[in-house]
Amino acid sequence: MPKIKDIPKIDRPREKFLQKGADALSKSDLLAILLGSGIKGKNVRQLSENIIKKFGKNFLNITVDDLVEISGIGQAKALQIASAISLVKRFYADEKSNEIIIKNSQDVLSLTYDLRDKKKEHLVCLYLNARNSLLKKEIISVGLLDKALLHPREIFYPATELNAASVILIHNHPSGDSSPSEKDNQIVEKIVQAGEIMGIPVVDFIIVSENNHYSFYEKLKKQKEGFDYIADGIQGTLFAMFEAEKPAYEITAEKIQENYFYIPQVKKNHIQLHNRRYIGNKHKLLEWIFSIINKECSGDFFADIFAGTGVVSAVATKHFNHVLLNDFLHSNYAIYRAFFGNEVWDKNKIDNIIKSYNNIYSDDLDENYFSKKFGGKFFSSNSAKIIGFIRENIEKNKNNLTEREYYMLIASLLYTADKIANTVGHFDAYFKKELTNDSFFMKPIDPINVQEISIFQEDANILAKKIKVDVAYIDPPYNSRQYSRFYHVLETLTKWDKPKLYGVALKPEPENMSDYCRNNAKDKFAELVRDLDAQYLVISYNNTYDSKSNSSRNKITLQEIEKILQTKGSTKVFEKNYRHFNAGNTNFNNHKEYLFVTKAKT
Ligand SMILES: C[S@@+](CC[C@H](N)C(=O)[O-])C[C@H]1O[C@@H](n2cnc3c(N)ncnc32)[C@H](O)[C@@H]1O
The missing domain is CATH 1.10.150 (DNA polymerase; domain 1)
Incomplete structure (x- = not known):
């Protein structure tokens, strides 16, 4: 034995x-x-x-x-x-x-008694399981409650993470009057709809003042039936009660999509498209961008020609029948093929391969290209060994994988590597002190359902000459920071051509250097605008032109963009305050994001 x-x-x-x-x-x-x-x-x-x-x-x-x-x-x-x-x-x-069961509004009030004396407005959420047992109490916002500022994601994202079956919201009125204002009614409606869409019903919305309370549940429920909440997985929802109360209450599919589709449907233990660090990504601006696109543009075909992470395209798939993604980076292309591809793949096969990868121990592995180059620098020595081994293994097994499966494994590896990298989020430098982060753990990606999709890896200006679309979304780099240099480790990992590397940051020979990061950016942009055959051009840009640091200074001024767009048609400009990536030297007081929407002359 x-x-x-x-x-x-x-x-x-x-x-x-x-x-x-x-x-x-x-x-x-x-x-x-x-x-x-x-x-x-x-x-x-x-x-x-x-x-x-x-x-x-x-x-x-x-x-x-x-x-x-x-x-x-x-x-x-x-x-x-x-x-x-x-x-x-x-x-x-x-x-x-210690379990706290919430049976009715009185139970809620005794849990949130402290809110009555607060001088500022608060919105608090109670997350409940299917037996109405309290999972968590969380303050969602402090300060005046405003429908425009409150996003359902803030309430429902933790709910999905907690696996909550329902939520109850409590809001205080420091004025002393607990009756709902017009603003409160709008917020309740917005949240209740979002809860219905998410499958996490809002059971009650209670307003408290110093001596009073107002419960929407109690108000809508016929008193003779009693005021206890329903539990055991069939929680009474305010949504259903509103519907019964007001048959004309409308919730159109369009409204749902416009407002709420971007709440991530979190699939546990899976990587979501936006789970990566990427300079200039628009994840936090999606709501704003699409509220404008949906109002200003129409058509079936959306092209995201500087797609970066692809998060804008992910939302576009909900509004347009055909979405085109393009970016000249190899790593982005692999990620698009993985998340947006419509070719076949076998879920069990991918899950099993990833499971086997997670059982690899670095002690059993020999050094490899990746560990020799990046171990103890961009990654811990152990993690680098595992990453290099897995990448080699994916390549060796290519013949046993469909193209989609091949890219899915590479995408999972790219996200995992990004997560444990010893960096601030890009690969221009690594922390001097080696992280002892050996927590390599790979998860499968959660692909996006698409109708028609086209994926390209081309220079945007060359592609522009070949396509005809309804809406062209243009989000080029704004400054001299070259994406291919910032994400070179992910590029090397994707291409797997094991290049010779140079300098402290171990970069390969330059490839895919963007003209949008150079002094001729303006001319390239003018050429792009001229060549694009699109009904609408939507351009994202920001105002870092005043920046103290050379590298983060804009390559095209806002005035130049407007002037170039004038040649194409009539333009509307939208702006929004926003904080963004900062390498330390950029003064982002007054930082603004701009969206130019040009309707092309016919
Ligand atoms: C500001 S980022 C786009 C961010 C993206 N909208 C998102 O939400 O993640 C600009 C992207 O353009 C790509 N890029 C730069 N120059 C390009 C060119 N000439 N052709 C194609 N892609 C280019 C970069 O690789 C980068 O991913």
Whole structure:
């Protein structure tokens, strides 16, 4: 019989626990740690496997007597196991007895009593499970409640993370009057609709003042039925009550899409398209951008010709039948093919490959291109070894993968590498002090459902000559920071041509250097505008022109953009205050994002 010391080091339960954490261990591995050693003829793993098999689901009810019946388990070991079980049960019971069940508005009020004295308006959310047990109480906003400023995402994003079944909102009126204002009514309507769409119903919205309260639930519920909330997974929703109250209450599909589609539908343990660090990404501006596009533009075909992370295209797929993505970076192209592709792929296959990648231990690996170049610099030595090994493995297995599967694995690896990189978010430099971040853990991506999609990896000005679209969204770089240089490690990882690298930041020979980061940016932009065959041009730009740092100074002025657009048609300009990426030298007082919408002359 093999002894535990004969098992390779990486498979030993204790080492595995220390390297990967408890979640990586099977039940019998965990029990093996508790048992410590095996008996004659059975190593500790076999012994624990026998015990788990023997008691199965009854494990938590095992007694000392049951245990000593197993050959090799003496009283001391039996006591050890039985005590551990009792300890867990005890804590579990304590936790359960702390459960707070919210039965009605009075329970809510007693939990939020402190709000009555607050001098500023607060919005607080209670997250409940299917039995109306409180999962979390969270302050959503402080200060005047305004429909325009409050985004449903702030309420429902934590709800999805907590797996909440429903929410209750409480808002205070420092004025002393608890009756809802027109603004309150609008906010309730917005949140209630969003909850309905998200499948996380809003059970009640309560307004409190110093001596009074107003509950929408109580107001809408017929008093004779009592005021208790409904639980057990069939929570009464304010949405349904509004509908019953007001048959003319309208919630059109268009309105839903316009307002709420960008709330991420978080699929646990999956990578979402926006889960990466990328300079100039528009993730936080999507609501603003699309509120304008939806109003100002029409048509079926949307082209995102400097697509970056692709988040703008992701929203465009909800509004346009055909979406085109383009960016000249290799890593972005791979990510688009993975998330937006419509070719076949096998979910089980991808999940299993990723699972096997997560079981790789760096101690078992030889150094490789990636670890030799980037280990101890952009990544911890261990993580770099694993990343390099996996990338090589994907390449070797290419023939067994569909193209979509190939790009899906590369995209997962790119996101994972970005997450654990020893950087501020780009690869122009790494922290001098090596991170001991060995937490390599790869997750599958959560692809986006699309209708018609076109994916390109071309220079935008060359592509512009070849396409005819309804809306062309143009979001070029604004300053001299070259994206291909900032994300060179991701480029190298995608191309996997193992280039010679130069300088402290270990960059390859320059490739895909953008004219939009150079002094001829204005001329390139003029050429692009001239060549694009589109009904509408939508241009994002910002006003960092006043920047103290050369590298973050705009390459085209806002006036120049307007002048160039005049040649194409009539232009409307929209602006918004926004904070953005800052490498330290940029003064972003007054920082504004601009959106130019030009309707082309026919
Ligand atoms: C401001 S970012 C776009 C951000 C994007 N809208 C998002 O939300 O993530 C500009 C992008 O243009 C790409 N790019 C720069 N010059 C290009 C060119 N000449 N042709 C194609 N892509 C270019 C860069 O790689 C970068 O991803």
